Amino acid sequence: MAETKAGSYVAQDGSYERKTRYIETRITRDGEDGFAVEPGRYRLVVSRACPWAHRAILTRMLLGLDDVLSMGVCGPVHDQDSWTFDLDPGGVDPVLGIPKLKDAYDARPGGMTESGVTVPAIVDTTTGQVVTNDFHQIVKDLVTEWTDHQGATAPDLWPEDLRVEIEKMSDLNYREVNNGVYRCGFAGSQEAYDDAYDRLFARLAVLEEHLASRRYLVGDQLTLADVRLWPTLVRFDAAYHGHFKCNLRKLTEMPVLWAYARDLWQTWDFGSTVDLEHVKAHYYATHLDINPTGIVPKGPDTSGWEEPHGRDSLGPR
Ligand SMILES: N[C@@H](CCC(=O)N[C@@H](CS)C(=O)NCC(=O)O)C(=O)O
Numbered sequence: 205m206a207e208t209k210a211g212s213y214v215a216q217d218g219s220y221e222r223k224t225r226y227i228e229t230r231i232t233r234d235g236e237d238g239f240a241v242e243p244g245r246y247r248l249v250v251s252r253a254c255p256w257a258h259r260a261i262l263t264r265m266l267l268g269l270d271d272v273l274s275m276g277v278c279g280p281v282h283d284q285d286s287w288t289f290d291l292d293p294g295g296v297d298p299v300l301g302i303p304k305l306k307d308a309y310d311a312r313p314g315g316m317t318e319s320g321v322t323v324p325a326i327v328d329t330t331t332g333q334v335v336t337n338d339f340h341q342i343v344k345d346l347v348t349e350w351t352d353h354q355g356a357t358a359p360d361l362w363p364e365d366l367r368v369e370i371e372k373m374s375d376l377n378y379r380e381v382n383n384g385v386y387r388c389g390f391a392g393s394q395e396a397y398d399d400a401y402d403r404l405f406a407r408l409a410v411l412e413e414h415l416a417s418r419r420y421l422v423g424d425q426l427t428l429a430d431v432r433l434w435p436t437l438v439r440f441d442a443a444y445h446g447h448f449k450c451n452l453r454k455l456t457e458m459p460v461l462w463a464y465a466r467d468l469w470q471t472w473d474f475g476s477t478v479d480l481e482h483v484k485a486h487y488y489a490t491h492l493d494i495n496p497t498g499i500v501p502k503g504p505d506t507s508g509w510e511e512p513h514g515r516d517s518l519g520p521r
Pocket of ligand 1: 222223224326
């Protein structure tokens with residue numbers, strides 16, 4: 205097996221605490237932080253493995269921003285140093301001309317920040333510097349600051365009258381589900397794992413009931429609440445059920461959430477943004493303190509994603 209320099213992820217003292225330091229510079233319509241919205245100027249750098257990057261990929265796709273905000277895709281496995289552009293010819297991002305995402309972080313005035321080299325990140329192609337890696341704000345700004353460049357049929361993912369409810373729903377889902385799976389997987393004690401596991405499946409049970417009579421999480425339209433939850437659902441059986449020991453049920457054994465997830469995959473083309481081979485390669489081969497052999501599972505069978513979802517009767521697209 206190849207030698208690796210993967211980091212250690214399991215919490216040493218019980219409960220997993222996520223690092224939430226970000227570069228908070230914003231790209232806005234008026235450019236108040238020095239970075240104005242400008243077609244063709246910025247590059248969104250992602251890994252298709254990462255659920256936080258997935259939110260940005262989905263939002264960019266839904267809003268029709270593909271032609272104005274280009275995207276660089278890193279390979280699924282990173283080491284302690286950096287994500288790399290190993291999928292590209294010569295191992296170099298064709299727009300940024302760099303082999304490692306770290307190079308764009310180092311190019312910032314003041315150099316590397318405490319946030320570490322994370323995806324998603326937006327890089328200014330004119331200077332080669334990372335502008336932001338604050339995934340919460342990146343997604344909101346794509347919705348609210350890039351409106352002049354969005355496609356004619358772009359859905360309103362963050363309608364003013366639903367924002368309070370969307371944020372409340374998303375906060376709960378983030379704590380118990382999106383980050384809850386990590387709290388299971390990286391727990392450093394049995395108690396911490398048991399607690400995270402119980403809370404995760406309690407929240408999924410609430411969502412299973414909530415979505416039984418409505419097509420979307422908030423209101424009767426697709427919103428950021430759905431965009432934020434979905435990346436965790438799509439990774440559930442391939443990564444979290446096994447690797448993170450979230451194994452009370454698979455997604456495919458929660459009939460409402462499974463149909464809801466398939467609906468978005470099919471109806472809104474979320475499926476076109478997914479690479480489950482990258483997801484599996486990332487989780488199983490990067491977190492070697494959980495999976496020391498680095499062996500990546502062959503399954504699960506993913507053919508079910510194209511099965512009819514039967515949710516049209518719950519409301520319009
Ligand atoms: N660090 C941010 C989110 C972004 C993030 O964690 N991205 C992961 C991939 S899913 C990453 O880039 N990890 C690289 C590293 O931590 O070295 C947070 O925890 O809120």
